[in-house]
Amino acid sequence: MSKQEKRTEIADLGEFGLIDHIKKQFDNKNSTTLKGIGDDAAVIGTDGDKQILLSTDMLLEGIHFDLTYMPLKHLGYKAVVVNLSDIAAMNAIPQQITVSLALSNRFSLEAVDELYQGINLACKKYNVDLIGGDTTSSRGGLAISITAIGQAKKEDIVYRNTAKEHDILCVTGDLGAAFVGLQILEREKEVFLTAPTAQPELGDHQYAIGRQLKPECRTDVIEELAKAGVIPTAMIDISDGLASEIMHICTQSNLGAIIFEEHLPIVDNVQNAAVTKMNFSPLTCILNGGEDYELLFTISQADYKKIEKHPDINFIGYMKDVSFGRKLQMKSEQIVDITAQGWQHF
Ligand code: ADP
Ligand code: MG
Numbered sequence: 001m002s003k004q005e006k007r008t009e010i011a012d013l014g015e016f017g018l019i020d021h022i023k024k025q026f027d028n029k030n031s032t033t034l035k036g037i038g039d040d041a042a043v044i045g046t047d048g049d050k051q052i053l054l055s056t057d058m059l060l061e062g063i064h065f066d067l068t069y070m071p072l073k074h075l076g077y078k079a080v081v082v083n084l085s086d087i088a089a090m091n092a093i094p095q096q097i098t099v100s101l102a103l104s105n106r107f108s109l110e111a112v113d114e115l116y117q118g119i120n121l122a123c124k125k126y127n128v129d130l131i132g133g134d135t136t137s138s139r140g141g142l143a144i145s146i147t148a149i150g151q152a153k154k155e156d157i158v159y160r161n162t163a164k165e166h167d168i169l170c171v172t173g174d175l176g177a178a179f180v181g182l183q184i185l186e187r188e189k190e191v192f193l194t195a196p197t198a199q200p201e202l203g204d205h206q207y208a209i210g211r212q213l214k215p216e217c218r219t220d221v222i223e224e225l226a227k228a229g230v231i232p233t234a235m236i237d238i239s240d241g242l243a244s245e246i247m248h249i250c251t252q253s254n255l256g257a258i259i260f261e262e263h264l265p266i267v268d269n270v271q272n273a274a275v276t277k278m279n280f281s282p283l284t285c286i287l288n289g290g291e292d293y294e295l296l297f298t299i300s301q302a303d304y305k306k307i308e309k310h311p312d313i314n315f316i317g318y319m320k321d322v323s324f325g326r327k328l329q330m331k332s333e334q335i336v337d338i339t340a341q342g343w344q345h346f
Contacts, residue, residue, distance in 0.1 A: 008109035015135055018109070022116055028129040030095045032151065035131075042131035044096060050151040055086035061141035068192075069185045072111055074213045075144070076118025082239065083148035084126050085217035085293045089237035090159070092152035093219055096131045097123070100145040102138035115144075126219060156231060158297070161252035163234035167298035169257060169317045170232075170307075172221050174265040175242055176274065176282060179289025181205065181212030183278050208270050215293045221312065222295075228306045232297035243287040243338050245296045246326060256324035259317030259338070261331050287328075287338065 010018055023037045035043035046052065059065055059079055067075070080097060087094040099119060103112065123130055128148070184205045217237070225232065234253055236245045242264070250257050264286050274280040298319060299307070307313055326338040 006110060009105070010103065010107065010109055010112065011105070013109060018112070018135060021109070022112075022130075025116060025120060026123065026130045028131070029127055030129050032095055033129040033131055036129060037132050042096070042098070044131070044149060046151055049153065051154050051157065053087050053090050053092045053150045053152065053157070054147060055083055056145060056147040057083050057086070058143065058145040060143050066189070067142070068189055070213060072114040073118035073121075076115040076120075077122045078118075078213070078215055079144050079146050080119055080122035080126075080128075080148075081215050081217045082293060083146045084122070084128065084219065085237040085239070087148050087150035088217050088219045088222050089235050089295060090150070090152070090157055091222060091225070091232060091235060092150040092157065093222060094126065094128050094148045094150040096129050096149040098131060098147045098149075099133040100135070100147075101133070102136050102141075102143040104138045104140050104142070107142060126217070156226075158232050158235040159252075160234055160236050160249055161254075163249050163253040163255055163298040163319050164300065165255060165319055165321055167233050167300055167319045168304055168315055169246070169259060169296070169298055169319065171238070171242065171265065171294055171296050171314050171316050172218050172312050173292070173294040174267050174270070175238065175292050175294060176266045176285030176289045177208045177211035177270045178215060178291035178293075179212075179241075179285050180270050180274050180278070180280075181208035181210070182291070183280070184209060184273070185212060187278075204269070205273055207267060208273060212291065215291065217293050218295045224310065225307070228310075230299060230303045230306050232299055235295060235297035238292045238294045238296055239290060241286075241288040241290040242292075242296065244290075246338060249296065249298065250319075250322075250326050253319070254322050256320040256322050256326055257317055257338075258320055258324070258327045258329060258335075260329045263314055263316045265314045265316075283328075 013021060028036050032045045034045050061067060065075055084094045234249050236248055238245050246257055266282050266286055271282040274282050274285050327335050328338050329335050
């Protein structure tokens with residue numbers, strides 16, 4: 001929690017006072033936002049014949065985030081970004097969000113303001129409008145649920161189940177850093193709990209920690225693909241780790257796949273930290289780490305030339321017949337099965 005000097009109880013404003021206070025901090029930017037906060041329901045318009053996309057995620061304190069190292073402002077930002085990432089993964093641009101909160105009396109108005117500062121930063125960066133939500137009290141801890149809404153033409157929407165054999169598997173950005181960042185933060189928390197005056201050793205790990213605390217989603221790549229005239233054949237965002245997302249595309253498209261270790265993107269500094277500080281194989285961080293919020297997509301071979309020089313798109317393998325299975329070719333040329341664990345919340 002932050003070291004704000006002033007502490008205003010939410011009970012002093014009441015629920016309506018709080019909603020009004022939040023509303024004042026937000027401006028609507030999209031012409032499709034016809035009615036935002038303030039009535040029984042928000043109203044959204046559509047541009048032409050577009051279809052509406054909608055995605056919801058719920059984050060619970062102690063399960064999905066830990067406020068000992070996650071500042072509320074970062075939490076607000078991240079909670080928005082992970083939802084926008086789901087809309088981007090359908091090849092659409094998000095335009096609106098709703099935010100629902102359950103707050104215990106441990107949270108002051110100043111704490112809620114920090115959370116909404118992060119939410120507002122993400123809304124500005126990604127040009128989305130906050131159009132509603134719900135506010136309720138909780139017996140313990142913080143819960144935050146965000147719904148993101150976007151729209152796209154029917155023929156532009158990309159699903160997980162439409163990849164084709166021989167399509168090229170592409171991944172944006174780099175992988176594994178958010179997981180390494182989380183391990184570093186967890187380790188520093190242990191040190192802090194046993195020796196509260198110890199100085200954290202975060203210096204070399206700014207990038208990995210930043211990827212964990214303040215992830216971005218790839219609406220930029222969605223726009224660039226559109227400009228290049230490329231509609232992916234299938235797409236998913238990488239929230240649970242590359243292995244699990246490849247499994248989803250393969251299972252839903254009824255295909256197999258091969259990926260090549262030498263083409264998997266990881267930042268040198270992150271790779272070194274994984275090996276030297278944590279004894280993790282970089283491959284484990286890439287395949288099973290998660291929270292990268294990059295995009296995994298497939299394109300037809302005919303589209304390769306259109307994006308081959310894109311600096312942020314990596315070509316990591318291709319789709320095979322289902323009988324091939326899901327395989328990774330190591331740098332040693334050994335071929336192994338890809339296993340996906342996903343996140344274990346339960
Ligand atoms: P109702 O009782 O009809 O559900 P509320 O009093 O909960 O209405 O909400 C009033 C308005 O404020 C609605 O537009 C709602 O979407 C919005 N709202 C409520 N809580 C939040 C919040 N935490 N963030 C943003 N908007 C909110
Ligand atoms: Mg309500």
